[in-house]
Every structure is written in C-alpha cells, then in structure tokens.
Amino acid sequence: MLLPSSTQSGGEKRLIGVFLACFLLANVTSASGNTDDHVWGESIDFCQKTTELQFNGTLANQSVTWQTELGPRLPGSNASLLLRTSLSENLTSLGWNVEFSSHISHEIELTNVIATWKPQNLSQNETNNLGRIVLSAHYDSRNIADRDSNESLRNTPILGANDGASGVAALIELGRIIPSMNLDNEVMLLFSDAEDQGDNYTLGAKAWADNLTGDEINRTESFILLDMIGDSDLHLTKISPSTPILTQNMVLLGQKLGLSNQVDGCNGQRSDVIWSNQSLPVFDDHVHAFYLGIPSLDIIDLAYGENAEPFEGYWHTTQDTADKVSAESLESVGRIVELGLLTGAWTSIDTPLEQLQKSTQSNNSDGEQPIIIEDESEKGMDSSITLAILSTSVLVLCTICLIILRRFVE
Secondary structure, eight states: OOOOGGGOOHHHHHHHHHHHHHHHHHHHHHHHTOOHHHHHHHTOOHHHHHTTOOOOHHHHHHHHHHHHHTOOOOTTSHHHHHHHHHHHHHHHHTTOEEEEEEEEETTEEEEEEEEEEOOSSOOHHHHHTOOEEEEEEEOOOOSOOTTOSSGGGTTSOOOOIIIIIHHHHHHHHHHHHGGGSOOSSEEEEEEESOSEETTEESHHHHHHHHTOOHHHHHHEEEEEEEESOOBSSOOOOEEESOOHHHHHHHHHHHHHTTOOSSSOOTTSOOOSOSOOSOEEEOOOTHHHHHTTTOOEEEEEOOEESTTOOTTEETTTSTTOOGGGBOHHHHHHHHHHHHHHHHHTTTSSOOOOHHHHHHHTSOOOOOSSSOOOOOOHHHHHHHHHHHHHHHHHHHHHHHHHHHHHHHHHHO
C-alpha cells in the first residue's frame, strides 16, 4: 500500500516514484503491442449477429449466370456497357449514388463504376467526416484464355464466371442489403475495370487509387477485395500483402460462421473454407490501396476447381463458366463480409508499423510484375512477441533498481 504523502520520507517518495514510473512504462510498452482485434472480438455476441444475416447466395449465383450470358466483359465492349448500365440502374434504385470514372491506361480505355452509400439524417459536416469502407471487385473478364489446355483456344476471351463475375455478384447482393443494416460508416462499392487484360493487371484499381485525395485516403478505414470467390470447391487463400488485423478478423468471422475446421461455428458446423497457414504473394487490386497505407484484405480462392493447385485448374481458361460456381460458396464469402460490417471488423483498424513504412515507398509498379512480400501476419505476431519480451524486461530491470534503491533508503 502507498503511505500518505505527509508521512513519506524523501527516499520513500523516490522509491514510490521509481516504482510508478516503471509500472507505467511497462504498461505503455505492453499496450503498444495490443491490437484492436482482441477488444473487438471480446465484446461482440457473434452468434446473435449471425441470426441477422441477409446475404442470399442464390440471388448472387443468378447474377453470375446473367453476367456470363452477356459474354466476355472486355473494356470498351458492348457487354461491359450493358453490365455498367445495369449496375448503375439497380444500385441507384436502392439509394446508392453511382458515378462512372473513365481513364486511359496502357492504351486501354477503362471505366470504373463507383457506388456510394451514406447513413441518412446526418449533417453535411458529419457526412464529410464519416469513415469509409471500400468493398471492391473487378467487373471485366480476361481477354485471353492463356492457361487453357487447348492451345487453339488460348487467344479466346473467357466468360469469367468465377474470375470477375463472382465478386461482382457478391457486391450487387451486398448493395441490396447494406441500406437496411443501419451502419455508421460510409460504404463504397468499387467495380474496377481492366484488372485482367493480357499482361496488364489492376489498371482500374490503380487509376482509382492514383486519384484519391489525402482526405479520402485518411478516412478510408479498409479496402476489402472480393476476387474469385465462387468456386464450388471453395478454399480461400491467405494472401500477402494484406493487413494482419483484417486477416485475423476474417478468420474469426469465418470460424463463427462454421467455415473453419478448427472450431465449431455458431451453427455447430465446421468446414475447410478458411485457409491453412500457407500464405501466397499476389498482385491484385488491393495492393494499390495497401501501399497508400489503407488497411487492405484480398478475399480470394486461387485454387479454382476440385483438387486444383493455386493458379491452376479452371483459372484463365475457357472452362471458367457459371456451372463451376455455387450459391453456397458465394453465400459463405458474402456473409463473412456482411458479418464484418455488422460487427465493425472492417473499421478502426490500426495500421502496423511495417505497413506504414511500406506506404512511404513510392509505388513503382505499373501492374505488370508481381510483388513478393513477406507474410505480414507473421511479422505482426513477431512484433507482439518482441513487445511482450521488452515489457517483461522493463519490469525485471525496475525490480532490480527498486531493490538497490531501497537499500540506500534504509
């Protein structure tokens, strides 16, 4: 116990002062290693929230079929125009503000579709200061089937049921339900163009990122990419670069939905939709937000087809058709995103030091070359362990100092 200050000697005051300083230092050091995901997860009744989910995989699957019936959605094509027009009309009717943003990159004319929803009944000042969640998918389909087993088909444009249409279908369904979710954040649906054209990748997402203002960057709380999420044999892939806390939050959401084989979900079920510990480097639309310092996550299944290896199977072939996509898989991913919106998993994300350092580097890539980056989640874990050791060391050193100082006091 602490003695009243009037009865403390000078030496005892110094002793108590040293103890308090050490205690505060140790706690500050330890707290700096904590991540918000623990606080976020501990205070939420996930199982109650799962009963509120509305995402309908059947409706999303119908959208995949409709998109592929349009034919290949190459930038500048009539099919691309029809899809853009449908997106605009449907989302506008639901209360979204929809804009087109056109650019020319690598001699490709591309058009991004940007839909924005904001909570109602807010003042202009409140609206301007809202945090923003960006949900994204590319709506173009690849112009060549360069991975097809039939060499004569390798210059044929693909239908892109999974690689393109699945992510778009999920965003359309999320666009239907978000206005009724009573969210406190602005939500943007970014349908990017020209993600997958020959040797040119992520052109639309790069154009969007390049045109962001500093204020838009600062208030964007997360960038969640949905790409190749409809495979009937769905096994999501752990991707780098991605923000570790978003990855951890997604794993927890998947566990609650019964999508992990490690723990029972709220429904009492398990499955192997959520990945193993393997991490693969991928250059995808999310990297442009990531390098601006925006917390980012790529939700993707790189092993397309039963027993396929990453970047094999139906990927970039003429076999990427609607019959390979399932309503169940679309609903699994859609509900992960929806549950994340309901529980705040995609907001108030602390950006790790490693990501801040990366965000100061110039983005030298034009999208042609893959980026190889170490597993960020492992780095985050290493940082937490290092801080825990440092905190313990501070307490040990302070204890030794207290023992020595007490001898002088006595």
